[in-house]
Amino acid sequence: MKTLFVASEAYPLVKTGGLGDVVYSLPHALAARGADIRLLLPGYRSLLRQLDQVRILGWLDVRGAEGIVSARILETRHPDFTFPLWIVDCPPLFDRSGNPYVNASGQDWPDNAERFAVFARVAAQLAQDALDLDWQPHVVHAHDWQTGLVAAFLADVPTRPKTVFTIHNLAYGGYFAHGDFVRLHLPSHWWSPEGLEFHGGFSMLKAGIVYADAVTTVSPTYAQEICTPEFGYGLDGLLLSRQYKLHGILNGIDTSIWNPSTDAYLPAHYSMSRINPGKRRNKQALLGRFLETVDDEVLQAPLIGLVGRLVEQKGIDWVLAALPVLLAKTDARFVLLGSGQAVYEQKLSRLARQNPDRVFVEIGYDEPLAHAIEAGSDLFLMPSRFEPCGLNQMYSLRYGTPPVVFRTGGLADTVVDTNTATLADATANGFVFETPAVEAFLDTVHRALETYRQPAVWRRIQQAGMGRSFDWHDSAGHYLSLYSM
Ligand code: ADP
Numbered sequence: 001m002k003t004l005f006v007a008s009e010a011y012p013l014v015k016t017g018g019l020g021d022v023v024y025s026l027p028h029a030l031a032a033r034g035a036d037i038r039l040l041l042p043g044y045r046s047l048l049r050q051l052d053q054v055r056i057l058g059w060l061d062v063r064g065a066e067g068i069v070s071a072r073i074l075e076t077r078h079p080d081f082t083f084p085l086w087i088v089d090c091p092p093l094f095d096r097s098g099n100p101y102v103n104a105s106g107q108d109w110p111d112n113a114e115r116f117a118v119f120a121r122v123a124a125q126l127a128q129d130a131l132d133l134d135w136q137p138h139v140v141h142a143h144d145w146q147t148g149l150v151a152a153f154l155a156d157v158p159t160r161p162k163t164v165f166t167i168h169n170l171a172y173g174g175y176f177a178h179g180d181f182v183r184l185h186l187p188s189h190w191w192s193p194e195g196l197e198f199h200g201g202f203s204m205l206k207a208g209i210v211y212a213d214a215v216t217t218v219s220p221t222y223a224q225e226i227c228t229p230e231f232g233y234g235l236d237g238l239l240l241s242r243q244y245k246l247h248g249i250l251n252g253i254d255t256s257i258w259n260p261s262t263d264a265y266l267p268a269h270y271s272m273s274r275i276n277p278g279k280r281r282n283k284q285a286l287l288g289r290f291l292e293t294v295d296d297e298v299l300q301a302p303l304i305g306l307v308g309r310l311v312e313q314k315g316i317d318w319v320l321a322a323l324p325v326l327l328a329k330t331d332a333r334f335v336l337l338g339s340g341q342a343v344y345e346q347k348l349s350r351l352a353r354q355n356p357d358r359v360f361v362e363i364g365y366d367e368p369l370a371h372a373i374e375a376g377s378d379l380f381l382m383p384s385r386f387e388p389c390g391l392n393q394m395y396s397l398r399y400g401t402p403p404v405v406f407r408t409g410g411l412a413d414t415v416v417d418t419n420t421a422t423l424a425d426a427t428a429n430g431f432v433f434e435t436p437a438v439e440a441f442l443d444t445v446h447r448a449l450e451t452y453r454q455p456a457v458w459r460r461i462q463q464a465g466m467g468r469s470f471d472w473h474d475s476a477g478h479y480l481s482l483y484s485m
């Protein structure tokens, strides 16, 4: 099965969130099951700098915002990838420093419409073997709004590969103005409510939903939620009408990278059958980054971790509201890593300054610290308002760090609340609240901290999480059957 993966990020070359992890792990899981993969990425400056040897496959000229844009297509073999990477090298669009989507002040790059329309046009050309490489994919699998136009460009091509479009997050719709539509010379028949049009502008995400042969999202519960007004961002009606081609396939995690018994970022290793002393050493090392002395009393108090984008989706406002209460009423400490909205960054940093021996905040993106927090914390917070899948809760389950989550999306599909029944059947692996409000979140954290004081019960919860398989193998199987449907 020849499959062209098209995405705007892939770990470890460029990653802003879970999309990057999935675009790394899923094609590897597919390749392990026999698929022949090419992964197409934009040639961002930082990405190109990480490549050793590249081969020029050819040049493609496609329409940009102000005439024809020429893209050089590169092929590279990267040691972290078992299949070839294809790169769209187009310096005016991608050769700039910083984040793939936003400038240094956090605003969308003003030419994002052109950047990702050109990227999609090139992808559609390569999907038709426009460079005569004798490699014609059976399937083109595109991800999120940045690649939504790929399926649209291919829709009218007579002999074309099957198109699969995965929604990783409906909250990011790739919305642009009518002026961009005109400048980019997008086909005029797309400009309709049945096409790309969306409230006077257009949405690249909508293009993927309308024109792909199959649409997937990253958990079964989220696949249902996005068909409702509460989670649908105005696209729920469309999604409901496309339910016949909408599939919810749960993400996996890369267990070669996220494995507490081998993780190279950890000072000590541990496993389900022997959690301590390994996990405790990780806690000690993590605390040691922030405190001068880590005595027994400090070690025994619960340490609560959080890693994530600091945006409303992740319930950071609930965390901010709950923190002062938890500081006053419990002996817990907090270690929080993330970056995102400036107001959240500032408020968290202020709390850390006010409570230097109990609240530790790192603003930024730090892969090693993310691993250290997953391993060294006792409890993990992920109170997302919505969560298409979520990887962090799966990492925390695997690292014996039970998560506190709101029952939504992939969190609902992976975290089992602790109660008498779930403890009895050994499925309890975390703590789940049902009402989207800070009181419910706080109650649940309190409940978790009470359980933490019962070591035998706690160990059973940890082991249930550590023992659950989140391997990509099964999910990859679902994708493969979809590809061949
Ligand atoms: P989302 O994709 O919505 O951000 P996920 O839970 O699916 O949420 O994935 C987040 C990924 O990004 C995880 O691999 C997580 O470890 C990582 N991550 C998020 N923020 C940071 C950060 N500040 N530093 C390091 N890794 C981060």
Ligand code: GLC
Pocket: 017, 018, 019, 022, 168, 169, 218, 251, 387, 388, 389, 390, 391, 410
């Ligand atoms: C998105 C979602 C997250 C999901 C990730 C990978 O960023 O917010 O829930 O895990 O994509 O699919």
